[in-house]
Amino acid sequence: MAVLKVIEILSSSEKSWEDATKKAVAHAGKSLKHIRSVYVQDQSAAVKNNEVTEFRVNLKITFEIE
Secondary structure, eight states: OOEEEEEEEEEEESSOHHHHHHHHHHHHTTTOOOEEEEEEEEEEEEEETTEEEEEEEEEEEEEEEO
16 A cells, blocks of 8 residues: 655746646655656746746645655
């Protein structure tokens, strides 16, 4: 039987929501082992001078505890 834990992470990118998600998983992977899944809970964007300047995601990452 595996024991799984879910944590919430916020991430951002100037490129896209997909890039923000990839950055979050890559960063979390530096300290977490056995990441199983990521759930994008929420997306938003910052706007300046009528242009999107930053894409933001709120993620839930599931990983296995050894």
